[in-house]
Amino acid sequence: MAEPIHILVTGGAGQVGLELQSIGWPEGVVLHAPTRAELDLGDAASIRAAFAAAPFAAVINAGAYTAVDRAEGEVAMAFAANAMGPTVLADLTRAAGVPLVQVSTDYVFDGSKTEPYVEEDPVGPLGVYGASKLAGELAVLAGNPRSVVMRTAWVLGVHRANFLKTMLRLAAERPVLRVVGDQHGCPTGARDIAAALKVITLRMIADADAPTGVYHFVNAGETTWAGLATEIMARSAEAGGPSASVEAITTADYPTPAKRPANSRLSTARLTRDYGIAPRPWQDVVAEIVAELNAERAAA
Numbered sequence: 001m002a003e004p005i006h007i008l009v010t011g012g013a014g015q016v017g018l019e020l021q022s023i024g025w026p027e028g029v030v031l032h033a034p035t036r037a038e039l040d041l042g043d044a045a046s047i048r049a050a051f052a053a054a055p056f057a058a059v060i061n062a063g064a065y066t067a068v069d070r071a072e073g074e075v076a077m078a079f080a081a082n083a084m085g086p087t088v089l090a091d092l093t094r095a096a097g098v099p100l101v102q103v104s105t106d107y108v109f110d111g112s113k114t115e116p117y118v119e120e121d122p123v124g125p126l127g128v129y130g131a132s133k134l135a136g137e138l139a140v141l142a143g144n145p146r147s148v149v150m151r152t153a154w155v156l157g158v159h160r161a162n163f164l165k166t167m168l169r170l171a172a173e174r175p176v177l178r179v180v181g182d183q184h185g186c187p188t189g190a191r192d193i194a195a196a197l198k199v200i201t202l203r204m205i206a207d208a209d210a211p212t213g214v215y216h217f218v219n220a221g222e223t224t225w226a227g228l229a230t231e232i233m234a235r236s237a238e239a240g241g242p243s244a245s246v247e248a249i250t251t252a253d254y255p256t257p258a259k260r261p262a263n264s265r266l267s268t269a270r271l272t273r274d275y276g277i278a279p280r281p282w283q284d285v286v287a288e289i290v291a292e293l294n295a296e297r298a299a300a
């Protein structure tokens, strides 16, 4: 019998963390997904204790402070989870000689580019969340040469809170949803992210020379938040779920504490080239999630 391959996943109760635990892994891989109470990214001692629990072959950092607007007033908490935590993980994994896969965000960009962003484009976060995630990226890349920073965006899934579930909840309450139509990005399934993280992590474990650095992973295609809401409503209406009409508004019509990029579309060409990952269209993800949520509702 081969020795088990232990992988540490942070943020195990989050959208991506939950999907990492429900997608299949090869036999012999043991996922450890401690709760936030057991591994607090803002507490170096608890990270060290969790990392000492098994001879880990890799760490996937899927935990993060993700409340974009609240972060504007909770700067210390956001940086503790999103920058300090990754710094400690980078130290521990480098010392152990094992890979670290860090999940990051499109909100590291300022949105001024008119084309999809590639990995070497200059960063310029508009808010505290993006700045704290950028600090985490830099800490990981500087701290462990065997690291990948995988930026993703606009995460949707059946678990936890996300834009898709917010739109369905609001559609059950009101006839018209007012949604910004001048922020452009790439909706992405939490399950698709988990699958990409699995490919990257297993390859990095198996091959000390596996490609490292920054990668973008999003589902194929692009839209605006209003376009995404429209697609969600169409699929939900078809399935007999809640629906409402969508009115596209401007960012100025929807004031929020945090500024968001007007364009944060990401190019995935590098990930396809180096890791052979070819994302499916974002519309397929929306259809899948709406169908699953409807089946859950019907069963309840």
Ligand SMILES: NC(=O)C1=CN([C@@H]2O[C@H](COP(=O)(O)OP(=O)(O)OC[C@H]3O[C@@H](n4cnc5c(N)ncnc54)[C@H](OP(=O)(O)O)[C@@H]3O)[C@@H](O)[C@H]2O)C=CC1
Pocket: 010, 011, 012, 013, 014, 015, 016, 017, 035, 036, 039, 040, 041, 042, 061, 062, 063, 064, 065, 066, 080, 081, 103, 104, 105, 106, 133, 151, 152, 153, 154, 155, 156, 160, 161
């Ligand atoms: N959601 C999105 O739209 C996007 C997310 N990302 C990135 O993807 C990754 C996964 O995000 P996602 O799963 O969507 O986020 P979620 O908010 O669904 O989950 C984040 C998880 O991290 C946990 N967490 C928060 N603070 C700490 C802490 N101090 N210590 C330990 N755990 C903590 C949360 O705990 P608790 O369960 O207690 O809330 C939660 O389980 C993150 O790196 C995020 O920055 C990137 C782009 C878009």
Ligand SMILES: Cc1cn([C@H]2C[C@H](O)[C@@H](COP(=O)(O)OP(=O)(O)O[C@H]3O[C@@H](C)C(=O)[C@@H](O)[C@H]3O)O2)c(=O)[nH]c1=O
Pocket: 066, 067, 068, 069, 105, 106, 107, 152, 153, 154, 155, 162, 163, 166, 170, 177, 178, 179, 180, 183, 225, 254, 256, 260
């Ligand atoms: C609820 C709602 C939001 N909006 C706008 C606000 C905002 O510009 C946009 C999206 O709002 P949300 O708060 O759902 O999304 P937001 O929290 O900005 O989502 C971000 O989360 C972090 C974690 C990331 O890393 C990003 O990739 C991105 O997914 O839609 C409306 O226009 N109408 C509405 O009714």
Ligand SMILES: [Mg+2]
Pocket: 067, 068, 069
């Ligand atoms: Mg939000």
